[in-house]
Amino acid sequence: xxxxxxxxxxxxxxxxxxxxxxxxxxxxxxxxxxxxxxxxxxxxxxxxxxxxxxxxxxxxxxxxxxxxxxxxxxxxxxxxxxxxxxxxxxxxxxxxxxxxxxxxxxxxxxxxxxxxxxxxxxxxxxxxxxxxxxxxxxxxxxxxxxxxxxxxxxxxxxxxxxxxxxxxxxxxxxxxxxxxxxxxxxxxxxxxxxxxxxxxxxxxxxxxxxxxxxxxxxxxxxxxxxxxxxxxxxxxxxxxxxxxxxxxxxxxxxxxxxxxxxxxxxxxxxxxxxxxxxxxxxxxxxxxxxxxxxxxxxxxxxxxxxxxxxxxxxxxxxxxxxxxxxxxxxxxxxx
Amino acid sequence: xxxxxxxxxxxxxxxxxxxxxxxxxxxxxxxxxxxxxxxxxxxxxxxxxxxxxxxxxxxxxxxxxxxxxxxxxxxxxxxxxxxxxxxxxxxxxxxxxxxxxxxxxxxxxxxxxxxxxxxxxxxxxxxxxxxxxxxxxxxxxxxxxxxxxxxxxxxxxxxxxxxxxxxxxxxxxxxxxxxxxxxxxxxxxxxxxxxxxxxxxxxxxxxxxxxxxxxxxxxxxxxxxxxxxxxxxxxxxxxxxxxxxxxxxxxxxxxxxxxxxxxxxxxxxxxxxxxxxx
Numbered sequence: 001x002x003x004x005x006x007x008x009x010x011x012x013x014x015x016x017x018x019x020x021x022x023x024x025x026x027x028x029x030x031x032x033x034x035x036x037x038x039x040x041x042x043x044x045x046x047x048x049x050x051x052x053x054x055x056x057x058x059x060x061x062x063x064x065x066x067x068x069x070x071x072x073x074x075x076x077x078x079x080x081x082x083x084x085x086x087x088x089x090x091x092x093x094x095x096x097x098x099x100x101x102x103x104x105x106x107x108x109x110x111x112x113x114x115x116x117x118x119x120x121x122x123x124x125x126x127x128x129x130x131x132x133x134x135x136x137x138x139x140x141x142x143x144x145x146x147x148x149x150x151x152x153x154x155x156x157x158x159x160x161x162x163x164x165x166x167x168x169x170x171x172x173x174x175x176x177x178x179x180x181x182x183x184x185x186x187x188x189x190x191x192x193x194x195x196x197x198x199x200x201x202x203x204x205x206x207x208x209x210x211x212x213x214x215x216x217x218x219x220x221x222x223x224x225x226x227x228x229x230x231x232x233x234x235x236x237x238x239x240x241x242x243x244x245x246x247x248x249x250x251x252x253x254x255x256x257x258x259x260x261x262x263x264x265x266x267x268x269x270x271x272x273x274x275x276x277x278x279x280x281x282x283x284x285x286x287x288x289x290x291x292x293x294x295x296x297x298x299x300x301x302x303x304x305x306x307x308x309x310x311x312x313x314x315x316x317x318x319x320x321x322x323x324x325x326x327x328x329x330x331x332x333x334x335x
Numbered sequence: 336x337x338x339x340x341x342x343x344x345x346x347x348x349x350x351x352x353x354x355x356x357x358x359x360x361x362x363x364x365x366x367x368x369x370x371x372x373x374x375x376x377x378x379x380x381x382x383x384x385x386x387x388x389x390x391x392x393x394x395x396x397x398x399x400x401x402x403x404x405x406x407x408x409x410x411x412x413x414x415x416x417x418x419x420x421x422x423x424x425x426x427x428x429x430x431x432x433x434x435x436x437x438x439x440x441x442x443x444x445x446x447x448x449x450x451x452x453x454x455x456x457x458x459x460x461x462x463x464x465x466x467x468x469x470x471x472x473x474x475x476x477x478x479x480x481x482x483x484x485x486x487x488x489x490x491x492x493x494x495x496x497x498x499x500x501x502x503x504x505x506x507x508x509x510x511x512x513x514x515x516x517x518x519x520x521x522x523x524x525x526x527x528x529x530x531x532x533x534x535x536x537x538x539x540x541x542x543x544x545x546x547x548x549x550x551x552x553x554x555x556x557x558x559x560x561x562x563x564x565x566x567x568x569x570x571x572x573x574x575x576x577x578x579x580x581x582x583x584x585x586x587x588x589x590x591x592x593x594x595x596x597x598x599x600x601x602x603x604x605x606x607x608x609x610x611x612x613x
Contacts, residue, residue: 005453222434224431225434226430226439233418234442235419235446236445237414279434279435280433
């Protein structure tokens with residue numbers, strides 16, 4: 001344990017990094033149709049005639065990258081929420097923050113809002129604002145109970161928020177036309193079925209800002225595990241750290257949901273497995289969760305595309321089938 | 336004796352303080368914590384002990400009056416600069432995750448590191464020294480949550496010592512009712528640990544406590560708080576009298592000297608007769 005942190009960090013990042021890279025490289029090759037990498041990259045064949053290249057670059061690669069992006073964002077946002085609320089069961093999904101983001105994104109899609117600001121599209125911005133609103137409610141709750149949220153309050157608040165936002169989502173859906181409805185329904189389950197790079201590019205600014213904030217937050221989150229007051233007397237500006245954490249976790253959730261919908265349970269499964277391997281230090285848990293989250297969701301999506309081939313399931317179905325029982329197990333195990 | 340500089344190391348000057356939306360808890364409290372002193376803050380529940388300690392630590396700002404460190408107001412000092420001088424040991428510590436003892440002690444080094452800086456060999460040797468001083472070195476690999484109450488308290492003291500290490504002769508340790516969760520053996524052990532530490536390195540200690548004998552045994556000066564006012568302050572021998580205890584707690588007590596050790600001991604005898612139904 002006394003091994004210097006720098007070395008453990010290198011080991012952690014390279015280990016989980018390899019896993020993520022392996023998942024991202026393998027995933028586009030797997031699917032209901034077999035493709036040949038050689039043909040896909042063969043420049044002699046024009047792209048319009050090259051089915052392998054089309055499947056690779058249009059169907060599978062953006063989807064794989066979307067999985068990596070969404071997985072790493074939701075997993076690290078989970079870590080931040082858990083550290084912030086001092087409760088290992090807090091995640092964007094269980095807190096209802098994902099649902100808030102989904103509502104925002106849905107409003108933008110249904111009513112075809114089309115503004116863009118600094119490269120951030122309306123859907124991404126609305127998704128961020130939705131998650132920020134949900135997080136604001138959680139923050140107010142946590143402040144009112146200034147000893148951190150107990151598991152009971154946390155779960156009840158999450159259930160309530162999810163029900164509330166779901167009702168609003170159903171209401172908005174009423175305004176969507178028939179074709180949109182099917183697409184929205186799939187997306188609401190958590191679906192990576194995108195066929196362009198545009199949503200990824202649009203979410204990128206949020207990803208960058210939130211990851212930079214997370215890097216700064218790693219050590220403050222360690223101190224916050226001691227309790228607000230102990231953290232403060234150790235020299236941490238607690239209010240600033242908490243606000244940074246809330247806003248950056250909202251950014252991450254907003255970006256992830258705008259791309260893949262409210263994919264559930266990544267934020268709980270990934271950080272817990274990571275802590276079993278690297279321990280509780282957030283300086284290791286955060287980068288490891290971001291990388292493992294990417295690998296995990298890409299892996300789940302491969303399953304989603306292949307288990308019932310040629311039918312492709314929304315990836316949220318797979319993560320829920322894995323994450324649901326995992327969550328219950330954690331709840332039972334918790335003293 | 337420290338050279339008299341015209342001010343004490345840590346002072347509360349006419350402090351009025353409390354919590355937002357509630358009547359204030361301290362109504363003009365002035366106390367002095369001298370360099371190298373061991374000050375006990377005594378008083379019944381609700382007298383403002385913890386509030387005073389939190390004000391001294393800079394966690395809450397006085398509504399009126401000042402907290403002075405080295406004669407200067409605390410307010411403009413950054414959290415980080417303050418934390419390098421002064422550490423607080425909370426009543427009880429619950430961790431949200433399974434940190435090891437070493438990791439908890441290393442968190443004391445937080446105010447000494449720049450934003451993305453990683454603890455170096457010097458921080459580790461400071462942490463090890465603090466663990467040695469508190470008898471927790473052999474626990475360093477253990478998970479904090481698996482320790483007994485007394486062990487946890489010693490680890491938190493170690494983290495506090497690691498935090499103010501390097502503060503030369505100006506380090507201040509504040510302890511908030513440190514014996515509340517401890518059984519007798521651990522209370523004695525903690526007292527001995529603090530006394531021993533003060534013998535070895537220059538250190539100033541202030542402690543709030545309910546435990547009269549713990550205070551009598553350790554503290555050189557006492558501050559008695561009642562209803563947010565200072566009832567009496569001064570050397571332990573002068574302040575710890577039957578009259579003061581009656582006034583403070585409504586308890587009749589004998590204050591005597593224990594002949595083998597020469598310590599002042601307080602023996603509560605009975606509750607004072609009710610002072611009318613006023």
